[in-house]
Amino acid sequence: MKHAIGRNRLGLALLLLVLLVSCTTTTIDEFRQGETSIEGHESVVILGRRQASDYETRSEFVECVGERMTRGENSISIVPEQEFVDAMFPWFEPRTAPLRTRDLERLMTEAVVADRMTEFGVRYIVWLDGFTETTDRSGSISCTIGPGGAGCFGFGSWEDYANFDARVWDVDSLTNVGTISTDATGQSYLPAFVIPIPLIARVEANACSRLATQLKDFVNGS
Amino acid sequence: MSRMSGSMRGRVRTALIFIAALYLTACGVSNVVIEGSFPTPNINKLPLTVAVYYDPVLTEFTYIEYSETGNEEYNIASGQSHIELFSAVLPAMFDGVIVVDSIEEAEALGVDAIFAPIIEEFQLALPAKTKLDVYEIWIKYNMRLMTAEGDYIADWVLTSYGKTPTESLRSVEAAINAAAIVALRDLASSFSLSFTQVPEVKDWLNTL
Numbered sequence: 302m303k304h305a306i307g308r309n310r311l312g313l314a315l316l317l318l319v320l321l322v323s324c325t326t327t328t329i330d331e332f333r334q335g336e337t338s339i340e341g342h343e344s345v346v347i348l349g350r351r352q353a354s355d356y357e358t359r360s361e362f363v364e365c366v367g368e369r370m371t372r373g374e375n376s377i378s379i380v381p382e383q384e385f386v387d388a389m390f391p392w393f394e395p396r397t398a399p400l401r402t403r404d405l406e407r408l409m410t411e412a413v414v415a416d417r418m419t420e421f422g423v424r425y426i427v428w429l430d431g432f433t434e435t436t437d438r439s440g441s442i443s444c445t446i447g448p449g450g451a452g453c454f455g456f457g458s459w460e461d462y463a464n465f466d467a468r469v470w471d472v473d474s475l476t477n478v479g480t481i482s483t484d485a486t487g488q489s490y491l492p493a494f495v496i497p498i499p500l501i502a503r504v505e506a507n508a509c510s511r512l513a514t515q516l517k518d519f520v521n522g523s
Numbered sequence: 524m525s526r527m528s529g530s531m532r533g534r535v536r537t538a539l540i541f542i543a544a545l546y547l548t549a550c551g552v553s554n555v556v557i558e559g560s561f562p563t564p565n566i567n568k569l570p571l572t573v574a575v576y577y578d579p580v581l582t583e584f585t586y587i588e589y590s591e592t593g594n595e596e597y598n599i600a601s602g603q604s605h606i607e608l609f610s611a612v613l614p615a616m617f618d619g620v621i622v623v624d625s626i627e628e629a630e631a632l633g634v635d636a637i638f639a640p641i642i643e644e645f646q647l648a649l650p651a652k653t654k655l656d657v658y659e660i661w662i663k664y665n666m667r668l669m670t671a672e673g674d675y676i677a678d679w680v681l682t683s684y685g686k687t688p689t690e691s692l693r694s695v696e697a698a699i700n701a702a703a704i705v706a707l708r709d710l711a712s713s714f715s716l717s718f719t720q721v722p723e724v725k726d727w728l729n730t731l
Contacts, residue, residue: 355655390562393714395705396684413565500587 325487325507329515335471335478338522343424344372344378345520346385347467350430351395358429362465362509364465366429368514375521380421388417390480406475423472425520431483433505453493461504462486467516479519483512552587552595555696556605559704561611564715569728572619574629574671576639581605585644591652597695599647601662601703609640612711616718630673635731637669643680647699650689658695659686660703664710669725677723683710 339345347367349358360382367379385391392414399405405426409415442455463485471478487502581602588597613620623629629637644663650656664685668676685706687698718724 353688355657357657357686359688385561389565391564391566391708391715394708394712396709397712413567417565447709 313439325485325502325504327483327485327507327511330482330484331479331513331515331519332481333479333519335474335476336522337425337469337471337478337520339377339424339520342422344380344422345425345427346380346382346421346423347427347429348382348385348393348398350428352398352400353430356432358431358465362431362433362505363429365466365506365509366427366513366516369510370517373517375517375523377517377520378422380423383424385421388421389414402470402475402477405470405472409472409475418472425478426470426472427516428468429465429471430468431463433461433463433508436460436462440491442491444496445492452495453497454495455493457491457493458488460486460488461502463504463508465508465512469519471522481512481515481519483508483515485511526603527556547691553696554596555597555599555699557599557601557700557703557707559604559700559707561606561608561708561711563611563679564711565616566615566715568615569719571617571635572621572730573613573617573624574632574634574637575613575619576626576629576637577606577609577638578641580641583676585643586647586651589648597647597699598700599645599703601707604703604707605640605642605656607686608707609710612715613638616715624667626669626673630671632671634671636676637673639667640668641665641667649695656689657686657700658689660684660688660699660702662706662710666714668727676719676727679721679723681710681714681717683707683713685709 347363347370349360349363351357363382367381371376371379374459391397392408393409399408399475409418437460438457439459440455440457442453444453445451463483464475465483467481467483468477469479469481470476485504487504487507489502490500492498524713558612582605584600584602584605586599586601587595588599590596619634621632621634623637626637626639640729641664642662643665644661646659646661648655648657648659648661650658653659664681664683665678666681668678683706685702685704685708687701687705689698693701719728
């Protein structure tokens with residue numbers, strides 16, 4: 302009986318720990334500058350900003366947001382980033398991509414760019430800019446290996462912080478119709494008692510999910 | 524003294540092979556051959572026939588990155604990828620493109636111009652050295668354009684830059700390749716869009 306109580310207590314403590322680490326805090330901030338709506342035949346392209354010198358928006362995050370926007374109610378047709386950038390080559394490379402809507406206006410005077418944009422049915426361009434960084438690393442884990450086996454002991458923890466901005470450009474009116482910002486933080490733990498047990502806060506995944514939901518509503522005009 | 528059991532001997536042998544492999548990988552230079560595909564630029568073609576001469580300085584170009592202790596760390600070969608890049612870019616820029624083996628061969632063809640690019644400088648920045656979470660590559664080119672007779676038209680410098688973020692399950696070699704491909708795309712975009720803006724090229728085009 303004593304053993305059973307002890308096991309239950311340990312199980313509860315582990316469950317509580319998992320629940321605690323599963324928590325990430327996400328803040329979404331929306332700034333609307335124009336009316337939006339999208340027809341069934343129109344699509345959205347999500348592009349990562351890659352102009353900064355010390356970081357670049359990961360294509361996996363861009364893909365994640367796009368993939369989530371194609372799911373569920375009011376889903377939106379998304380043009381894959383690489384397919385769009387390749388088809389538009391060399392106009393959407395890091396050095397040549399439009400930085401302001403004024404640049405897009407100038408770019409659309411190129412017949413080949415305007416034709417491609419029509420072919421894809423792009424109504425909105427979403428520029429994603431941001432990154433996830435790891436801060437406050439603490440603790441240590443040591444692993445040993447010997448003829449009898451191997452094992453790790455220790456405890457490590459770190460905090461992840463994700464910050465992404467999404468600027469939405471209307472290709473019809475060639476204006477910036479709004480900006481959605483997302484901030485997400487979460488603490489991850491790595492206790493190791495023979496085997497390391499990673500309890501990871503899914504900070505970037507949460508930022509992606511919340512941003513995609515907000516973007517979908519924004520583009521649909523709701 | 525007791526003899527080692529079969530399983531124990533096997534384990535020791537595995538451990539020795541593992542250690543030997545570690546030593547070998549630690550001492551050797553990693554060869555990286557840049558590989559990738561390049562899209563065709565969406566630009567207006569110039570009504571010109573151009574002969575292209577790929578100098579061995581370009582086709583056989585390799586860059587060696589040394590470790591802080593002075594050992595060869597990475598040997599990067601990018602010659603073939605440059606040929607693939609120009610093969611995708613030049614036919615989109617000119618009506619006719621002929622690849623030649625020498626300048627003399629090009630002179631005999633009576634083309635409008637001869638184009639001969641070379642690499643002047645290559646730089647690699649690894650996260651382990653810069654402490655940034657990106658791999659970076661800079662390449663400096665010398666673009667040479669000559670008349671069908673081999674006379675000078677233009678000779679200009681182009682730099683290209685590419686970077687890629689660090690990723691946990693990607694090898695250094697794969698990251699170097701990814702950064703190089705971004706740099707090559709950067710070269711293609713700036714070369715194709717700025718070609719007619721080079722003052723000497725502009726002057727020459729006005730005389731045609």
